[in-house]
Amino acid sequence: MVNRIDADQVAPPVVRGMEAHDPGYYEQLRRRLRWQLLFAYCAPLGILALYFHVQYSVTLGDRIHNHLRSLAENQRNTADLFVQERVANLRNAFHPDTLNIPPGVEDMNRLLAELVRSNPAFVDLGVFDADGNLISYAGPYPSLRGRDYSAEGWYRQLLAGTRDYVVSDVYLGFRGKPHFIVAVRRNVSERAWVLRASLDPEKFGEFVGGSAILEGAQAYIVNSKGQSQTVSLERHPEFEVGPLPVRAGTTSIAEVGAAGKSYLRAIAWLTVNDWALVVQVPAAQAYAPLWRARAALVAIMVLTLVFILWVVVRSTRKLVGRIEKAHEAQRSLTIHLFNAAKLASVGEIAAGVAHEINNPLAIIYEEASLMVDILDPAFGQAPDMAEFRERLGAIQTASLRGRDITRKLLAFSRHDEPELGPVQLESVVERVLKVRELALSTSNVEVRKEFAHDLPEIVASANQLEQVLLNLLNNARDAIGRGGRITLRTRRENGWVQLDVEDTGQGMTPEVMNKVFFPFFTTKGVGKGTGLGLSISYGIIKSMGGRIEVQSRVGVGTTFTLFFPLPRSTPVSAAGGS
Amino acid sequence: MSQDRIRLLIVDDEVRFIETLSRRLGLRDFDVTAVTSGKEALKTAKQQHFDLAIVDLKMPEMSGEHLLGLLKEGDPRIEVVILTGHGSIDSAVNCTKLGAFCYLQKPCETDELLRVLKEAYRKRVEKRLEADAARMSEVARIAADHSPLAALRRLRELDKEGS
Numbered sequence: 109m110v111n112r113i114d115a116d117q118v119a120p121p122v123v124r125g126m127e128a129h130d131p132g133y134y135e136q137l138r139r140r141l142r143w144q145l146l147f148a149y150c151a152p153l154g155i156l157a158l159y160f161h162v163q164y165s166v167t168l169g170d171r172i173h174n175h176l177r178s179l180a181e182n183q184r185n186t187a188d189l190f191v192q193e194r195v196a197n198l199r200n201a202f203h204p205d206t207l208n209i210p211p212g213v214e215d216m217n218r219l220l221a222e223l224v225r226s227n228p229a230f231v232d233l234g235v236f237d238a239d240g241n242l243i244s245y246a247g248p249y250p251s252l253r254g255r256d257y258s259a260e261g262w263y264r265q266l267l268a269g270t271r272d273y274v275v276s277d278v279y280l281g282f283r284g285k286p287h288f289i290v291a292v293r294r295n296v297s298e299r300a301w302v303l304r305a306s307l308d309p310e311k312f313g314e315f316v317g318g319s320a321i322l323e324g325a326q327a328y329i330v331n332s333k334g335q336s337q338t339v340s341l342e343r344h345p346e347f348e349v350g351p352l353p354v355r356a357g358t359t360s361i362a363e364v365g366a367a368g369k370s371y372l373r374a375i376a377w378l379t380v381n382d383w384a385l386v387v388q389v390p391a392a393q394a395y396a397p398l399w400r401a402r403a404a405l406v407a408i409m410v411l412t413l414v415f416i417l418w419v420v421v422r423s424t425r426k427l428v429g430r431i432e433k434a435h436e437a438q439r440s441l442t443i444h445l446f447n448a449a450k451l452a453s454v455g456e457i458a459a460g461v462a463h464e465i466n467n468p469l470a471i472i473y474e475e476a477s478l479m480v481d482i483l484d485p486a487f488g489q490a491p492d493m494a495e496f497r498e499r500l501g502a503i504q505t506a507s508l509r510g511r512d513i514t515r516k517l518l519a520f521s522r523h524d525e526p527e528l529g530p531v532q533l534e535s536v537v538e539r540v541l542k543v544r545e546l547a548l549s550t551s552n553v554e555v556r557k558e559f560a561h562d563l564p565e566i567v568a569s570a571n572q573l574e575q576v577l578l579n580l581l582n583n584a585r586d587a588i589g590r591g592g593r594i595t596l597r598t599r600r601e602n603g604w605v606q607l608d609v610e611d612t613g614q615g616m617t618p619e620v621m622n623k624v625f626f627p628f629f630t631t632k633g634v635g636k637g638t639g640l641g642l643s644i645s646y647g648i649i650k651s652m653g654g655r656i657e658v659q660s661r662v663g664v665g666t667t668f669t670l671f672f673p674l675p676r677s678t679p680v681s682a683a684g685g686s
Numbered sequence: 687m688s689q690d691r692i693r694l695l696i697v698d699d700e701v702r703f704i705e706t707l708s709r710r711l712g713l714r715d716f717d718v719t720a721v722t723s724g725k726e727a728l729k730t731a732k733q734q735h736f737d738l739a740i741v742d743l744k745m746p747e748m749s750g751e752h753l754l755g756l757l758k759e760g761d762p763r764i765e766v767v768i769l770t771g772h773g774s775i776d777s778a779v780n781c782t783k784l785g786a787f788c789y790l791q792k793p794c795e796t797d798e799l800l801r802v803l804k805e806a807y808r809k810r811v812e813k814r815l816e817a818d819a820a821r822m823s824e825v826a827r828i829a830a831d832h833s834p835l836a837a838l839r840r841l842r843e844l845d846k847e848g849s
Contacts, residue, residue: 466771467700470792474706477796487713502702550744 111618115656119625119646138428145420150413157409161402168398172372173361176322176387176394180359180374183327184385187316191290191380194230194307195273197223198292202303209296210235216246229311231287236263236302247306249283266293266302275381278309278337288312288337313338316385324393332382349373352384363391442647445627446572449640464513464546468506475499475506528652530565530675531573533607537596540577548581553588558597566605566672572648579641580609580668586632587613587666604654604671615662624658691717692807693735697727697753698742698769707740714800724748724756731760738787738806743770743777751780758785763813765806769794 201207201219208215216233223230232247240258257263262276273292280286291304316338317327326347329337334349345367352375353360359376370391377384392399479499482489541548541555548555584594588611597608616624623629625646630639649656653673660666694716698704704720711718719736721727724745731739739757743750754766765787770777773791781789787806790799821844828840 464771466792467703470771470794471700471703471706473793473795474703474710478706478710481710481713489713499706506702546744549746550749552747 110659110661111616111621112657112659113621115625115646115649115658118622119643134428134432137431138424141424141428142420145424146416149416149420153409153412153416157405161405164401165398168401169395172394172398173374176325176372176374176389177359177361177376179322179325180327180376180385180387183316183387184359184376184378187312187329187383187385188378188380190312190315191275191378194227194290194305195275195292195380197226198290198303198305199273202292202294202301204294204296209294209301210237211244213244213246216244220246223305229307229315231306231308234304236304238267238300252282255282262289262291263302266291267300277331277335277383281306309338322387322389325387325389327385327387329378329383330386332384337383347386347388349375349386355382355384445640446575446644446648449575449644452640465510468509468513471506472503475503528567528569531568531570532565533563533573533598533605533672534559536568536570536573537577537598537607540574540581541596543578544581544585548585548594551585551588552591553585554593556593556595558595560599563598563600563605564675566652567675568652568672569648572651576645576648576670577609579645583641583668584609584611584613584666587611587615589613600674603674605674606672607670608667609670610665610667612665615664615666616658616660617662621658621660625656691715692803693717693737694719694803695727695730695736695739696720697722697724697739697745697750699723699745700742710796711803716803724750724753727753728756728760731757731764735761736764737810738803739764739766740769740803741766743768743781744772751777751784754781754784754786763810763817765810767799767802767806769799 201223202209207219211219216235220230220233223233232245232249232252234242234247234252235244236257237243240256240260240263242253242255242257245253260281262274266272266274272294273290276289276291278286278288286309287306288309289304289306291302293300293302295301313328316329326339326344328339328347330349330352331337332352332355334351336344336347336349339347348366355377357377359374361372361374364371364373366388371388372391372394373389374387375384376387479496481487482491482495537557537559545555581594588594592612594612595608595610597610599606599608620631624642626639627643628639629643646656649670649672655671657669657671658666659669692715694711696704696708696711696718698707698720699722701722704722708718708720719730719734721730725748727739727741741750741753741757745753750768750770754768757764757766762785766785768778768781768786768789769792770790771792773789778789787809788802790802824844825841828837828844832840
């Protein structure tokens with residue numbers, strides 16, 4: 109059974125430290141943390157603030173409404189009382205015991221003077237007979253005397269009604285000036301007589317609205333059609349109420365717009381007439397405490413937000429700074445680990461490479477010694493310059509061969525900082541094969557190369573990639589033992605450049621496969637493997653944005669597949685072939 | 687070719703090396719045959735007798751250790767000197783166990799190589815003499831203990847073993 113794993117599933121986090129993060133990553137992390145922290149701090153605060161604000165608004169709004177309602181009802185009672193008092197004034201005055209009926213001019217003047225003394229709203233006074241003729245008058249409009257009022261609404265209402273008094277709406281009447289009247293009816297000697305007093309609506313208005321009820325508030329009287337009875341709508345358009353709703357027992361409160369402003373308006377119905385008392389306050393004034401509270405809340409919230417923002421910015425900067433340092437430290441440790449593992453591999457192959465040098469050295473020694481022998485008369489050889497030249501050439505060739513071997517080792521053992529750049533995968537594979545070709549051939553390992561043509565360059569650190577390939581080749585050779593095959597296959601598939609290192613070795617059990625990427629895990633004998641090769645290789649490939657997959661079958665072999673991302677400029681759709 | 691020259695087989699995959707070494711040892715009274723692989727060496731050893739062999743360890747197809755075992759199997763008296771660039775304690779111990787006379791590292795000084803080859807040859811000669819002496823005493827014992835016909839049969843067997 110072929111077992112297959114992705115190294116990402118089994119590799120422990122410690123070996124992923126090679127991954128380098130660009131500055132954009134930390135900026136993004138900082139931003140994300142900031143938003144998350146801001147949300148975490150501000151959301152409960154905002155919800156709490158909103159909840160209390162709503163609760164407070166409702167409570168305070170209720171209080172403001174109740175206060176206004178109470179004011180309106182008080183004023184309504186006052187207005188009621190005013191009208192009732194005026195009715196009572198007339199009733200008391202219009203009595204046969206105290207007044208001759210019909211009264212004479214002097215009586216009328218005296219009576220008017222008394223009434224005006226009791227309340228300056230009284231303007232004039234008149235007595236009407238049963239036919240509606242004004243027969244006695246005292247006041248500033250004597251021309252009214254003798255007029256017939258029988259067609260007037262208030263007069264007919266008084267005579268036809270069950271009540272003995274009537275209070276009219278404001279109207280102009282015969283005098284052509286706004287006034288309203290209070291009239292009482294009395295029967296004397298089987299005849300109906302009416303005493304009528306007209307009142308100045310402005311004085312009534314001053315009485316109703318003049319009281320210091322609430323700062324900025326206006327109180328006035330309207331009839332059921334919404335016509336003002338106490339103030340001039342021409343001068344005060346904001347007092348325009350419009351037709352009132354059906355008379356209700358309770359006082360209504362509403363927020364209304366008038367003359368481009370918003371007002372809070374309470375309407376309380378009077379009992380003496382079909383009038384309502386309106387108390388109107390500019391909303392800004394009525395709700396001033398609420399808005400003050402709202403402003404305070406907003407100010408506190410803004411201050412708190414600024415403070416939270418400061419704390420969050422400061423703490424995320426510190427936190428991300430520490431994460432960055434920790435990443436850097438981890439990366440540095442992993443690079444050290446990588447270099448240590450590399451040194452270990454260098455140690456492993458150094459012996460082999462050093463031996464490689466012995467062969468050219470032996471050739472040099474033997475060639476030189478032969479020339480010495482030829483020059484030695486004891487051997488009786490005739491020196492031949494052409495032969496000498498040929499042998500010196502062989503010495504030169506062998507020297508260069510030795511130099512190439514040491515160069516390869518030195519290049520491999522360099523402590524390079526991993527630098528990513530465009531790398532030709534095939535050439536890296538060839539370089540590593542050169543280092544290991546003898547070891548592989550003497551172990552009777554056949555190397556088969558199946559390279560795809562026209563593979564794009566990958567972005568990698570060539571030095572680190574050599575390290576990875578060396579690890580994989582060494583593992584493959586160790587798994588094969590004596591005699592077998594390693595296939596190195598490159599291809600381009602599914603948006604990756606892929607390299608298979610396939611061996612015909614002993615294969616791995618699933619248990620071993622799950623552990624191969626753990627540092628210090630090795631199946632080789634003591635002193636033969638550090639157990640770092642694959643974990644380091646995994647870290648390296650991850651740092652290049654790639655991944656590793658392993659397939660293995662016990663007794664058949666193992667394939668490590670390295671995946672390298674295509675460079676960004678490479679079209680993904682193109683397919684590669686061997 | 688003189689019969690008193692030491693017959694030497696050199697096995698190494700470095701062509702230039704065996705060519706030079708063969709010529710140098712040839713100047714020093716060695717009868718040298720040089721081959722570049724284990725297979726060739728075995729084939730040559732079957733065709734002619736060698737007193738000594740110089741064998742490299744790391745060779746493609748067949749390793750020096752493997753060849754050493756096979757050479758000793760074919761001719762137990764042949765003395766094999768290992769001359770390798772890839773010397774290690776492990777392989778030295780292993781080769782000694784397989785019967786190598788000496789284990790030398792490339793490049794080897796001429797004097798040292800000659801000294802080792804001469805010692806190896808002396809050992810081979812001593813072994814031969816010991817074998818001859820043992821054969822002589824065995825012949826004497828057979829002649830004394832056996833009937834003439836039985837003695838002749840036994841001597842024929844000894845000749846076969848000796849060759």
